[in-house]
Amino acid sequence: MKKRFFLTIYICLFIAALIGCSKSADLNYSDKQSDSLEKGNLTVIGFSQLGAESDWRSANTESMKETFTEENGYKLIFEDGQQKQANQIMAIRKFIQQDVDYIVLAPVTETGWDTVLKEAKDAGIPVIIIDRMVDVDDESLFTCYVGSDFELEGKKACEWLKSYCEKTFVNPSMLHIVNLQGNIGSSAQIGRTTGLRKYAYENHWDLLEEVPADFTQTKGREEMRKLLKKYDNINVVYCENDNEALGAIEALEEAGKMIGPNIRYGEVMVISFDGINEEARQCVRENKISCIAECNPLHGPRVQTIIEMLELGKTPMKHSNVSEGIYVHDLIVDKIRVDSIEYPVTILK
Numbered sequence: 001m002k003k004r005f006f007l008t009i010y011i012c013l014f015i016a017a018l019i020g021c022s023k024s025a026d027l028n029y030s031d032k033q034s035d036s037l038e039k040g041n042l043t044v045i046g047f048s049q050l051g052a053e054s055d056w057r058s059a060n061t062e063s064m065k066e067t068f069t070e071e072n073g074y075k076l077i078f079e080d081g082q083q084k085q086a087n088q089i090m091a092i093r094k095f096i097q098q099d100v101d102y103i104v105l106a107p108v109t110e111t112g113w114d115t116v117l118k119e120a121k122d123a124g125i126p127v128i129i130i131d132r133m134v135d136v137d138d139e140s141l142f143t144c145y146v147g148s149d150f151e152l153e154g155k156k157a158c159e160w161l162k163s164y165c166e167k168t169f170v171n172p173s174m175l176h177i178v179n180l181q182g183n184i185g186s187s188a189q190i191g192r193t194t195g196l197r198k199y200a201y202e203n204h205w206d207l208l209e210e211v212p213a214d215f216t217q218t219k220g221r222e223e224m225r226k227l228l229k230k231y232d233n234i235n236v237v238y239c240e241n242d243n244e245a246l247g248a249i250e251a252l253e254e255a256g257k258m259i260g261p262n263i264r265y266g267e268v269m270v271i272s273f274d275g276i277n278e279e280a281r282q283c284v285r286e287n288k289i290s291c292i293a294e295c296n297p298l299h300g301p302r303v304q305t306i307i308e309m310l311e312l313g314k315t316p317m318k319h320s321n322v323s324e325g326i327y328v329h330d331l332i333v334d335k336i337r338v339d340s341i342e343y344p345v346t347i348l349k
């Protein structure tokens with residue numbers, strides 16, 4: 001009798017356990033279901049943007065947001081690093097916890113990414129680097145890079161300056177140049193500065209001073225003011241982006257300087273990079289900025305192509321650079337040649 005009693009209890013407990021498991025499985029399943037419902041069929045992308053310092057940056061962010069919409073099948077999680085690498089590293093760790101499908105990183109500076117990119121790799125999340133580059137010991141820590149060749153941008157701007165001097169009979173020894181640099185340690189600053197230094201060395205240009213101006217208009221104006229107090233012979237201002245150039249122009253006008261390409265007649269020539277800011281483009285039309293080396297911010301569609309390839313199990317190019325031009329006021333220099341490749345120049349209408 002006793003035996004039958006305990007057997008009945010055991011069987012009831014066993015059936016209860018079975019129902020419980022199936023419920024929790026259902027629970028898990030419904031949890032999973034709600035999880036997948038949250039993601040739906042969307043591809044989830046964690047995008048760590050470095051900041052909002054310039055018009056170029058805003059256009060870059062806009063391009064990513066316009067591309068990775070839910071209508072296009074994506075869920076974009078956007079984090080603004082506010083110019084701080086620590087914020088970007090925190091964002092990447094958050095993306096890893098959220099188990100996103102892809103991480104896109106626009107790094108504020110080149111170094112200091114190895115550890116967090118290793119964490120993303122260990123989590124099996126592909127990382128796509130855009131715009132500026134990362135300097136890591138092991139390039140398997142990121143899937144691929146798409147952005148600009150910044151040293152080439154610098155060389156193009158300098159080759160235009162060299163050709164312009166030749167065409168207008170300005171002796172290279174007449175040039176007295178200052179460089180308003182971007183964020184120190186960023187690929188854009190490193191490349192554009194390297195291009196200038198190479199040309200200054202090879203052509204015996206007088207490179208008076210290089211100062212960080214953080215790619216912003218405010219800093220460009222402040223640093224230009226200081227340089228004008230220090231030097232009375234500046235006749236070329238090399239600005240590593242358009243926002244700095246606009247700030248420099250404000251300071252030059254405050255100081256009563258004539259701004260333009262006619263160095264022989266005492267004008268101060270302004271050279272810049274990007275070409276996305278409408279005010280800067282207007283300055284080219286008015287010959288206040290003599291030349292802008294284009295830096296194209298529209299990486300959204302390029303990243304989408306990469307992700308579509310990865311989704312199909314294909315392998316994108318490890319490094320891809322976008323092709324970029326030169327914007328000018330007139331065709332005194334109608335083409336330039338850099339590293340034996342010819343580039344057209346474009347008059348800004």
Ligand code: GZL
Nearest residue numbers: 053054056131188215241295
């Ligand atoms: C270049 C980009 C630079 C732009 C600046 O790709 O990193 O940062 O030239 C921006 O305008 O702030």
